[in-house]
Amino acid sequence: MSQGPELIITEKDNAARRIADILSGGSATADREQGVNVYQWGGKRCIGLSGHVVAVDFPEEYSDWRDVEPIELVDAPIEKNPTKQNIVTTLKKLARRARRVIIATDYDREGELIGKEAYELVRGVNESTPIDRVRFSSITEESVKTAFADPDELDFNLAAAGEARQVIDLVWGAALTRYLSLSAGQLGNDFISVGRVQGPTLKLIVDRERDIEAFDPEDYWELFVDLTPTDEPIEDDTDETTPTFEAQYFYHADDGTEAERVTEESTATAVFDTLNSASVAHVDSVKRRTRTDEPPAPFNTTQFISAAGSIGYAAQRAMDIAEDLYTAGYITYPRTDNTVYPDDLDPRELVEALTHGAQFGSDARDVLDQETLSPTTGDEETTDHPPIHPTDELPTASELDDDKWEVYELIVRHFLATVSQPATWEHLRVVATVDDTCLVKSNGRRLLNPGYHAVYPYSNATESVVPDVEQGETLALIDASMEAKQTQPPRRYGQSRLIETMESMGIGTKSSRHNVVQKLYNRGYIESNPPRPTQLARAVVEAAEEFAELIVSEEMTAQLESDMQAIAEGEETLESVTSESRAMLTAVFEELLNTDADIGDHLRRSMKADKTVGPCPECGGNLVTRKSQAGSHFIGCDSYPDCEYTLPLPSTGKPHILETTCEDHELQQIKMLAGKRSFVHGCPLCEAEAADEQADRVIGACPECHAHADGELAIKRLRSGSRLVGCTRYPDCEYSLPLPRQGDIEVADEICDEHTLPTLRIIERNEETAKRNTEQENDDDVWELGCPICNYREYQSEQTDGSTLESVHGIGEKTAEKLKNAGVDTVAALKSAEANTLADRVDGVSVDRLRKWQSSADWSGLMVRRLSQLPDRTLFTQNEREWATRGRSLSLRIFTDLLDPPRVKSKGDMINGFSSPSALSPRPQERP
Numbered sequence: 001m002s003q004g005p006e007l008i009i010t011e012k013d014n015a016a017r018r019i020a021d022i023l024s025g026g027s028a029t030a031d032r033e034q035g036v037n038v039y040q041w042g043g044k045r046c047i048g049l050s051g052h053v054v055a056v057d058f059p060e061e062y063s064d065w066r067d068v069e070p071i072e073l074v075d076a077p078i079e080k081n082p083t084k085q086n087i088v089t090t091l092k093k094l095a096r097r098a099r100r101v102i103i104a105t106d107y108d109r110e111g112e113l114i115g116k117e118a119y120e121l122v123r124g125v126n127e128s129t130p131i132d133r134v135r136f137s138s139i140t141e142e143s144v145k146t147a148f149a150d151p152d153e154l155d156f157n158l159a160a161a162g163e164a165r166q167v168i169d170l171v172w173g174a175a176l177t178r179y180l181s182l183s184a185g186q187l188g189n190d191f192i193s194v195g196r197v198q199g200p201t202l203k204l205i206v207d208r209e210r211d212i213e214a215f216d217p218e219d220y221w222e223l224f225v226d227l228t229p230t231d232e233p234i235e236d237d238t239d240e241t242t243p244t245f246e247a248q249y250f251y252h253a254d255d256g257t258e259a260e261r262v263t264e265e266s267t268a269t270a271v272f273d274t275l276n277s278a279s280v281a282h283v284d285s286v287k288r289r290t291r292t293d294e295p296p297a298p299f300n301t302t303q304f305i306s307a308a309g310s311i312g313y314a315a316q317r318a319m320d321i322a323e324d325l326y327t328a329g330y331i332t333y334p335r336t337d338n339t340v341y342p343d344d345l346d347p348r349e350l351v352e353a354l355t356h357g358a359q360f361g362s363d364a365r366d367v368l369d370q371e372t373l374s375p376t377t378g379d380e381e382t383t384d385h386p387p388i389h390p391t392d393e394l395p396t397a398s399e400l401d402d403d404k405w406e407v408y409e410l411i412v413r414h415f416l417a418t419v420s421q422p423a424t425w426e427h428l429r430v431v432a433t434v435d436d437t438c439l440v441k442s443n444g445r446r447l448l449n450p451g452y453h454a455v456y457p458y459s460n461a462t463e464s465v466v467p468d469v470e471q472g473e474t475l476a477l478i479d480a481s482m483e484a485k486q487t488q489p490p491r492r493y494g495q496s497r498l499i500e501t502m503e504s505m506g507i508g509t510k511s512s513r514h515n516v517v518q519k520l521y522n523r524g525y526i527e528s529n530p531p532r533p534t535q536l537a538r539a540v541v542e543a544a545e546e547f548a549e550l551i552v553s554e555e556m557t558a559q560l561e562s563d564m565q566a567i568a569e570g571e572e573t574l575e576s577v578t579s580e581s582r583a584m585l586t587a588v589f590e591e592l593l594n595t596d597a598d599i600g601d602h603l604r605r606s607m608k609a610d611k612t613v614g615p616c617p618e619c620g621g622n623l624v625t626r627k628s629q630a631g632s633h634f635i636g637c638d639s640y641p642d643c644e645y646t647l648p649l650p651s652t653g654k655p656h657i658l659e660t661t662c663e664d665h666e667l668q669q670i671k672m673l674a675g676k677r678s679f680v681h682g683c684p685l686c687e688a689e690a691a692d693e694q695a696d697r698v699i700g701a702c703p704e705c706h707a708h709a710d711g712e713l714a715i716k717r718l719r720s721g722s723r724l725v726g727c728t729r730y731p732d733c734e735y736s737l738p739l740p741r742q743g744d745i746e747v748a749d750e751i752c753d754e755h756t757l758p759t760l761r762i763i764e765r766n767e768e769t770a771k772r773n774t775e776q777e778n779d780d781d782v783w784e785l786g787c788p789i790c791n792y793r794e795y796q797s798e799q800t801d802g803s804t805l806e807s808v809h810g811i812g813e814k815t816a817e818k819l820k821n822a823g824v825d826t827v828a829a830l831k832s833a834e835a836n837t838l839a840d841r842v843d844g845v846s847v848d849r850l851r852k853w854q855s856s857a858d859w860s861g862l863m864v865r866r867l868s869q870l871p872d873r874t875l876f877t878q879n880e881r882e883w884a885t886r887g888r889s890l891s892l893r894i895f896t897d898l899l900d901p902p903r904v905k906s907k908g909d910m911i912n913g914f915s916s917p918s919a920l921s922p923r924p925q926e927r928p
Contacts, residue, residue, distance in 0.1 A: 339378020
């Protein structure tokens with residue numbers, strides 16, 4: 001047996017850091033080996049993986065899409081290859097001399113598989129060292145020390161279930177993705193992705209959209225009256241509120257039930273005339289009852305996602321935040337089906353711990369004052385993890401960003417609610433008769449005892465007060481109204497509701513469902529929120545239904561999920577389940593034989609429909625969104641080259657076609673998707689015509705040509721929607737300066753002493769303020785832009801050295817702040833950081849994105865310096881202060897041009913992504 005250090009292996013670096021800190025009593029130090037943190041203290045070492053560090057894949061000879069038929073992948077061999085070579089190498093190095101290895105990955109199917117992968121890597125270099133497994137549901141001092149004091153063995157059955165999912169998803173996804181992509185001729189980055197769980201989930205969304213479109217609304221009418229006790233005086237000249245309440249007309253249907261909807265307009269009108277002409281109503285009955293409102297059941301993953309969705313968090317984002325809170329030790333493991341707290345959880349002890357937090361202390365003390373503290377229970381009880389709840393390690397609000405704190409507060413308050421008393425409501429139902437023929441009713445409710453509502457503001461505790469009237473009493477009828485309505489189609493699934501439906505149908509797992517939904521967004525199958533299917537999504541579902549229904553069958557994927565659970569319980573083997581899955585996929589391909597052309601045509605038509613904006617005003621063809629060879633988006637006619645009509649689009653973001661259609665041009669409106677900077681561009685032809693019609697607003701002399709040609713600077717609006725300050729002698733003089741896209745431009749009276757130009761300010765109108773009384777204080781946002789030349793030079797100076805994090809393309813102010821909080825405050829620090837480790841420490845930033853930033857950081861500073869050295873002549877940009885960002889996103893070819901000054905005529909000629917000088921022409925013609 002080796003006499004080297006004891007080695008602890010965790011799933012991620014941040015978990016390794018925390019566990020090392022707990023076990024070492026805070027004395028652990030970190031060394032870097034090949035960019036990997038290794039925490040050490042005494043005779044122990046601790047290393048964090050980065051999730052899966054090896055992956056299943058096909059051998060290299062199967063990688064060529066054109067040489068390998070998709071059906072060949074069904075029975076192709078599977079191999080495992082390292083995906084994080086530096087972590088694998090470091091792990092093997094530490095394992096060679098380890099006297100003992102402890103695997104401390106997450107305790108679920110995926111975590112057990114990651115642990116097995118680590119086990120195999122260790123055994124590859126050390127056949128004799130003991131390997132133990134520890135499991136915990138929260139990374140707190142008590143849980144971690146308890147787990148390490150009582151180690152167990154790796155659960156190979158559970159790991160095999162995770163591996164079966166990997167293999168099945170690889171085979172299904174790769175084979176079907178290749179088949180559909182090749183059939184449609186859709187290769188490269190725009191390939192058509194489909195998978196074992198994606199297919200049935202997509203069909204759920206498409207089926208709901210079909211139901212919405214097929215829905216035939218029916219007209220109906222509802223009638224209401226306002227009532228008040230007659231013994232209360234009604235005085236028009238007093239400010240005192242009359243105690244009125246609303247009652248609704250109803251009648252008894254043929255089946256004896258109460259109905260409020262009147263389906264015949266003539267009947268509704270007759271009832272309204274009766275109600276409107278009456279002055280009193282007589283109380284027939286008054287019924288009071290007390291109802292108990294039970295607190296919610298403990299959070300499992302699905303219910304947590306649903307609750308987080310109600311406060312504005314998408315499923316993926318909610319789970320990412322929960323993972324971070326878990327790793328930091330503030331909550332229990334967030335992937336769980338359990339809705340019953342375990343016996344070893346002492347709720348009173350945990351509530352007592354919460355009293356020490358300033359934010360929840362008062363509410364926690366109120367809960368402790370209850371005579372009994374009995375947690376609620378849900379329908380599902382498992383033994384792996386408890387329901388999601390806070391631990392006794394409390395953060396302060398300053399230790400978490402706003403999003404994390406909001407989600408953490410949700411989890412804390414939900415736990416407090418589950419151990420609180422039920423609420424008590426008093427319900428009052430009043431039925432009255434109008435004109436001896438019409439029945440009206442009013443239902444009120446009053447909160448007698450708030451119970452759990454006192455600590456859980458996310459629940460509905462709205463009261464509806466009805467005056468305390470008595471049977472036989474006469475009420476004054478103040479007003480009557482009739483509302484014409486229509487029945488509504490079923491609502492689209494929200495993300496949380498979709499995940500709940502997936503769970504009820506056995507589609508996916510608690511760990512994968514939110515990832516599946518996010519993949520559908522990423523691949524362009526769904527858009528908006530709630531999710532709406534694109535034409536491509538419809539095409540894939542329709543093709544599957546017609547040619548191979550198993551692709552979108554929930555029964556099939558639910559059966560495979562059940563089989564994988566059977567592997568975990570030792571009732572099935574990995575080999576038997578994967579063989580059954582391959583047989584299913586073979587059956588799918590048997591149905592797909594000889595349908596390539598039909599499927600391909602169907603998919604191509606649908607993808608074109610997703611890009612169609614409307615009719616071409618010149619030839620009657622279809623205008624579609626396109627992408628030029630330089631990477632910029634524009635709108636062009638699909639009859640090209642016979643018709644060369646085009647319309648420009650902003651260079652910021654990716655175009656997304658909205659459902660709203662322009663009444664003047666019959667073109668659908670465009671939204672430019674650019675993350676948090678997304679904006680609605682509107683009708684592209686309206687934008688172009690508005691730019692053509694808007695006169696230039698002269699503000700001063702052009703510093704480039706005024707002396708010899710009397711050129712003037714003017715505020716201009718481009719056909720793409722952008723704005724700039726440019727010379728009126730364009731194209732003879734190409735001098736220009738950028739302006740923000742949004743907000744009103746106001747020319748102030750102050751004049752810049754250096755450039756003799758007026759200062760500018762940008763006013764972003766607050767819509768809510770505009771609706772208020774004009775005498776109220778204005779809340780519009782005002783940006784003092786100043787002299788446009790001075791402003792441009794100031795920003796140019798700030799960016800020239802390329803040393804700030806914001807100088808790297810893709811890093812904004814908020815992201816830079818996150819990086820700084822993680823200890824990376826300069827570009828040099830970013831370039832030297834280990835991407836895997838840093839990704840674990842920075843919320844919402846992936847390893848791939850960090851590596852892109854690191855590669856661009858190597859040359860972004862040089863490029864900005866070169867830009868600043870070029871003449872200030874042609875800088876047409878699309879968004880506020882974005883010229884440098886556009887410059888940093890240039891292709892390598894364009895950058896090569898930049899480093900070769902003789903080939904550069906002007907910045908406008910050089911920089912693709914800026915509006916070129918031709919953007920000022922009446923109708924720029926840009927072809928792919």
